[in-house]
Amino acid sequence: MAGNDKKSKNFLVSKIGGQQLIVLGVIVALFAFFCIKSDIFRSYTTILSMLDFSYFVAFMAIGVTFALITGGNDLSIGTGMVCYGIIGGFFVTKLGLPVTVGFVITILCGVLMGCFNGFLVAILELPPFIATLSTMMIARGLGSIVTGGSSITWPADAWFKNIFKISIGEAKYPLGFVWVVLAVTIMTIFLRHTKPGRYIIAIGSNKEATRLSGVNVIKWHMLAYIICGMFTGFAGVAYSATFPTIAAGSGAGLELDAICAAIIGGTSMYGGSGTIFGTLLGVYVMSILKTGLPLIGLQANWQQIITGIVLLVAVFIDVVRGKKN
Amino acid sequence: MGEVILTMKGIDKSFPGVHALDHVDLEIRKGEVLALMGENGAGKSTLMKVLTGIYKKDEGTITYEGKEIEFENPSAAQEAGVIIVHQELNMLSHLTVAQNIFIGREIMKGSMIDDAKMNEEAAKLFKKLNIDIDPAETMGNLTVGKQQMCEIAKAISHEAKVIIFDEPSAALTETEIEELFKIIRDLRDKGMAMVYISHRMDEIKAITDRVTVMRDGTYVGTIITKDSTKDDIINMMVGRVIYEDPKTQSNVPKDAPVVLKVEHLNAGKMVKDVSFELHKGEILGFSGLMGAGRTETARALFGADPKDSGDIYINGQKVDIKSPQDAVKYGIGYLSEDRKRYGVVVGKTVAENTTMATMEKFMKGLFINKKKEDEVAWTHVKALKTKTPTVDTEVVNLSGGNQQKVVIAKWLTRDCDILIFDEPTRGIDIGAKSEIYTLMNELVAQGKSIIMISSEMTEVLRMSDRVIVMCEGRKTGEIDISEATQENIMHMATLRK
Numbered sequence: 101m102a103g104n105d106k107k108s109k110n111f112l113v114s115k116i117g118g119q120q121l122i123v124l125g126v127i128v129a130l131f132a133f134f135c136i137k138s139d140i141f142r143s144y145t146t147i148l149s150m151l152d153f154s155y156f157v158a159f160m161a162i163g164v165t166f167a168l169i170t171g172g173n174d175l176s177i178g179t180g181m182v183c184y185g186i187i188g189g190f191f192v193t194k195l196g197l198p199v200t201v202g203f204v205i206t207i208l209c210g211v212l213m214g215c216f217n218g219f220l221v222a223i224l225e226l227p228p229f230i231a232t233l234s235t236m237m238i239a240r241g242l243g244s245i246v247t248g249g250s251s252i253t254w255p256a257d258a259w260f261k262n263i264f265k266i267s268i269g270e271a272k273y274p275l276g277f278v279w280v281v282l283a284v285t286i287m288t289i290f291l292r293h294t295k296p297g298r299y300i301i302a303i304g305s306n307k308e309a310t311r312l313s314g315v316n317v318i319k320w321h322m323l324a325y326i327i328c329g330m331f332t333g334f335a336g337v338a339y340s341a342t343f344p345t346i347a348a349g350s351g352a353g354l355e356l357d358a359i360c361a362a363i364i365g366g367t368s369m370y371g372g373s374g375t376i377f378g379t380l381l382g383v384y385v386m387s388i389l390k391t392g393l394p395l396i397g398l399q400a401n402w403q404q405i406i407t408g409i410v411l412l413v414a415v416f417i418d419v420v421r422g423k424k425n
Numbered sequence: 426m427g428e429v430i431l432t433m434k435g436i437d438k439s440f441p442g443v444h445a446l447d448h449v450d451l452e453i454r455k456g457e458v459l460a461l462m463g464e465n466g467a468g469k470s471t472l473m474k475v476l477t478g479i480y481k482k483d484e485g486t487i488t489y490e491g492k493e494i495e496f497e498n499p500s501a502a503q504e505a506g507v508i509i510v511h512q513e514l515n516m517l518s519h520l521t522v523a524q525n526i527f528i529g530r531e532i533m534k535g536s537m538i539d540d541a542k543m544n545e546e547a548a549k550l551f552k553k554l555n556i557d558i559d560p561a562e563t564m565g566n567l568t569v570g571k572q573q574m575c576e577i578a579k580a581i582s583h584e585a586k587v588i589i590f591d592e593p594s595a596a597l598t599e600t601e602i603e604e605l606f607k608i609i610r611d612l613r614d615k616g617m618a619m620v621y622i623s624h625r626m627d628e629i630k631a632i633t634d635r636v637t638v639m640r641d642g643t644y645v646g647t648i649i650t651k652d653s654t655k656d657d658i659i660n661m662m663v664g665r666v667i668y669e670d671p672k673t674q675s676n677v678p679k680d681a682p683v684v685l686k687v688e689h690l691n692a693g694k695m696v697k698d699v700s701f702e703l704h705k706g707e708i709l710g711f712s713g714l715m716g717a718g719r720t721e722t723a724r725a726l727f728g729a730d731p732k733d734s735g736d737i738y739i740n741g742q743k744v745d746i747k748s749p750q751d752a753v754k755y756g757i758g759y760l761s762e763d764r765k766r767y768g769v770v771v772g773k774t775v776a777e778n779t780t781m782a783t784m785e786k787f788m789k790g791l792f793i794n795k796k797k798e799d800e801v802a803w804t805h806v807k808a809l810k811t812k813t814p815t816v817d818t819e820v821v822n823l824s825g826g827n828q829q830k831v832v833i834a835k836w837l838t839r840d841c842d843i844l845i846f847d848e849p850t851r852g853i854d855i856g857a858k859s860e861i862y863t864l865m866n867e868l869v870a871q872g873k874s875i876i877m878i879s880s881e882m883t884e885v886l887r888m889s890d891r892v893i894v895m896c897e898g899r900k901t902g903e904i905d906i907s908e909a910t911q912e913n914i915m916h917m918a919t920l921r922k
Contacts, residue, residue, distance in 0.1 A: 293792045295784045302781065305772040312729055312767050313782040313835065314753025372772045 119366035119417065123381040127388065134392035141395050148265070150391040151274040155264055155338040156181060158280045158383045160358035161365075162287055163331025165379045166324040168362055169291075171304040171371025172221055172228030174325065175355050176213060176236040177332045182351030183243035184209035184336035189252035189346065199258045206340065207333035213239065214329015218322030236355070243348035251347040254340050261341045276338065280380070283334070287327075288376045300324045304371030360407065361386050364414040368421070385410065427455030430618045431476075431507070431587055436485035438475055445471045448485065449644045451637060453587055456616045458609060460629045460650065463639035464662055464915075465715055465880040469622050472639070473589055477502040477509055490586075506586035510576045510593060518565030523547035525564050526579045550578050554608055570601030577608060588612070589620040594628060595716060606632050624714045626655045626919050638662055656912075659919075663882065663911035671886035674907045676869070677707040683741070684874050685757075685843055690735030692725035697898040699735075703843065703876060706869045710889030711878040713918045718898035719878045720762060723845045727752045727759045739843075753782055758836030762848035762878070764825065768832040771821040775813050776802035778820055778831050782839045805834035810860060826857025833864065844868065847878045862888060882911050896920050 135142040160177045167174040188206030191197045213235060220231035246252070254261075264276035291297035299320040302310040311317045340346060365382030367374030389410065393403045431453040438446040446468050453459055461469050474480045476487065478496030486493055489505065496502040499509070517525055523543040524531075532542045547560035556574050564572060573593060580588050590609075594602050609619060609632055621633055629636060630650060638645040638661040645661050685703040690696055695718035703709050711719045725732040728746040737744050739755050746752050752759070761767035769778050776795075779802040780787050787798045802816035811830040813823055820831055829849065836844055846865065850858045865888060869875055879885050885892055892909050894902035894917035902917030 289792075293795070295788060295793065298777065298784065298793060302770050302773060302777075306766070306770040309761075309767050309770050310781070312727070312749050312759055312761065314750045314839075315781070315784075316748075316750055372770075 120375065120378045120381055123365060123378065123385060127381060127384055130385065130388045130392065134388065134395065138392065138395040141392055146391060146395075148272060148274055150387050151277055152265065152342055153390070154383055154387040155276040155280060156335040156342060157354065157357050157361065157386065158380060159283065159331045159335035159338055160355065161361040161379045161383050162283055162376055163328035163335070164355070164358050165362045165365075165367050165374050165376055166291075166300060167217075167228065167232075167328045168359070168367045168369065169300055169304045169371060169374045170321055170324045171307070172324075173232060173359065173369075174217060174328045174332075175229065175232040175359075176217060176239055177328065177335070177358060178351040178353060178355030179236050179240040179243065179349065180210065180213055180329075180332050180351070181335040181339055181354065182346055182348065183239040183246075184213075184333055185254075185340040185346050186243045186246050186252045186348060188336065189254045189340060190246050192254060192258070193252060199255060199260070202254070202258075203260055203337060206336045207330065210329045210331070210333020210336060211326060212329070213332070214326040215322070217329060218325035221325060222318050222321035240349055240352065243351075247348045249348065251345045253345045256344065258341075260337055264338060264341045276341075283331075284376050284380050291376060296320055296323055301372060304368075304373075306372075357386055358383075360411045360414070363418060364410065366418075368418050369415065370418075382414075427457065427616060427618075429453070430455050430490060432486075432488045433472070433476060434486050434488070436472065436475055436487075437483045438471060438480060439483055445642050446475065446482075447641075447643045449639065449642070451644070452647070453618045453620060455586075455618050456613055457634040458613055458619045458621050458632055460633035460636040461620055461622045461639070462624075462629065462636055462658060462662060463645075464882060466641075467639040467662075468642040469639055470591065471642075473509060473591065473620070473622070477507060477589070503583055506584055507589075508580040508583060508585045508587070509589045509591060510573065510580060511591050516564050516572055516576070518563070520564055521560065522558055522562050522564055522567070522575050523560035525575060526550070526560075526582055546582075547578070550582055554578055554581065555611065556608065568601065570597045570604065573597065573601075573605065574608065581612075585617070587618045587620070589622070591622050592624070593621070594623060594625060602628070624919060625921060626658065627921065629658070630655070659912055659915050663915055671883070671909075672889065672906045675707075675890035675905060677704050677890045681705045681707065684739065685876075686738040686741075687726060688736045688738075690722065690725060690732060690737075692721060692730055692732040692735075695721035695898045696725050696732070699895070699898075699900050701893055701900065701903070703874050705874055706872055707890045708865060708869055708875045708877055708888050710885040710892040711876060711895065712882070712885045712892055712914050713880075713895040713901075715880065716897075717895040717918065719895050720847055721898070722895070723759065723847055723876065723878060727757060727845060729759070753839065753841070756840075756842040757845065758782070758839060758841035758843070759845045760829070760832050760836065760847060760849060762851055764828050764832060764852075769820045769828050771828075772819060774817045774819055775806065775811070775823075775831055775834075776816040779805055779816070779834045779838055782835050786838075801838060802834070805830075805837060809834060809864065824857070826853040826861070829853060829857075829861060830864075833861075841873070843874050843876070845876045845878070848880065849877060850879075850881070850884065882914065885909075885914065886911070894918050897922065 140146055160181060164174050164177055184206045187209050188202040191205050192199055192202035217232055217235055220226045221228045266273050266275045299310065299315055303317055303321050307317055361382035362374065362379045363369060364385050365378030367379060389407060390403060393406060429452055433451040436446050436449045449468065449472055451472065463469050471480065475482045478498045478501055487495060517528065526547050527543050532539045532546065544560040551558055556578060558571055558575065593605060597605065612619065623629060633650050635647055636650055636658055637647045638658065640662060648657065681704040683702045684705050688700045690699045699722050713719050724730045726737065728748045728751050737746055744755050746755065765771060776798050780798050787794050799816050806813060806816060809830040811827050813827060820828055849861055853861065865875055877888055886909060889906050891906060892904050892914060893900055894914055896918055901920040904913065
């Protein structure tokens, strides 16, 4: 029987990965800790609001995992997400177009920005950090111009607001979580079992060897950034659904939550390895901390310090793992 | 010629699997230039690394200025006055010349660096050496030749007693070499002891007093330069010993069709007007010294580096190869000399590497057919006798020889007709080596054609049907294996323009 146990453990480790198991443990521990410490934390409303605030981070994090796997990064996702939501909302509120058009435009903006980031990184070969720092500033400026420096309010009855939280009678259900899980499933299959996914990992692992194998590395490298942009577009929709009004610039710093989540979830900053499921776990480590810390009396400044420390630990693990290889 | 300043006696050094130095002797005298010669891999650099403390010797003694010593590290050697001027310059291109010369021992004025004083000192140094360089100039703005002179000046400023030049002329123009020689002669007249490592026969004749020759990690002998001919030196370098059976005649039928024709290929500085033909079922050896432009030719042909001009024909059809993708499409596979960087994706598994160039064959709709991928990977693992526990093992865990087999498997999966093996057995142990040779022979027997770039003379003579020799980016010779000898290949490899 002992042999069987060992086998099933190896099976778990190989299917989920060592770091993910640890992160899963951390989530359970954190959740239990906050439940014991705070009555409010264990209420359904708190859990519901925690999930509400996790969707846009989750979409950004799924997207940025692709940029990270190629050995790059995308800093434009935070301000980008808000900017796309603003532009979509602008078409609806100021130009009177249907909500669906605004919805599509929001996602399209993300895809376009992804194309542009991909162009800068894969074709012009600019360092991803600087290239996407620049597009982050561009996105921020664009958002301000479109709102005229203030904010945009999507119609309160916009249909997509109900796809993330559905009310049946008195009760509300976090439908958004279903979309997130669906996205994680699809993108996991994409990354592990399709040709583009395989090439994106290979590029992050050794771009030159991949190129010399006759792979069109520019195309697939760009695709990673386009996927990242598309998911930022989804995040823009989720953000617009969560917040009644969107102020230009309010997304600044949110990219870090997403990048932290991916790294906590085991995506390597050196590229070549990472899983979407791990990223999702990372997202919930971040959400639980963000929701739980204020409830045990630690205010925003402390939250940032603790989040910073969590990130440091994750990065440290990544570096140690990198050295081993 | 002056008294002996440094003696190395019975120096022995082994690395795992390689006996790099086998009881080597060397004697350096004041006021002379000693040439250290040998083929690639003869052990020259290793010997100099042992001398300057980069490697620890296993056996033997080093006597310097009458005392037995062993330098702990290069800076200890430098401290004592034994300095290497490297082929790749160790210069900080953003700092000034003077800042470079005094790096690590800056002249201070209180707690501030005294740049003015450093410029002054550097200027004095240059004047002493008759070098015309502005100490305040940024290093990166100087030509390679001038940079080299700064490196020499730096050595002198460390009160060097022994200077080792490691292929100093590799990147220099004729005029720069003349200037370098002037400085070397000057230093010799002042009693400096110098070791000059180079492959260039004419330079050896021009500048050195004695020649010490090494071969396969052993000391062959030392001769007086002016009493010997170029052929004497070549004979000492290649020796008379035949280690492995060389091929005596080509296995390619006279009427074998030409599968690849390259005409007037030019690419950058290292590929100048190279033309050649490759026949079906042939192993075409590319011989030459380091930096002869063989790898660069292969990379330009494969589309890995841009080419400036030249035509490529495959099976008589003119083709336009702009990227590795194009080359692979036309059935060319490239096995890089630097497997870890360019050959395998080490963090990926054996199976994933095997199918890397042929993904589309392993798709079931949108998805990768993992079962088929594993099957094909296993077939190659068995056929090539790759030692790996599973096909899901990451390539990083395999030995050099087995990594090479994974790269071969990648191109076999692709069913390439033309394979470029760039240093196929570099860093591979003897056993795996002969397996790779057997494999290459099987491949040509199946009608594939191979370009084999090799710096090992024995490998070239054992494997090739025909040999092309390059020197400094040009093709300097082409010879059928029946006429090829170490001597005539080495002669062609040193034909400078």
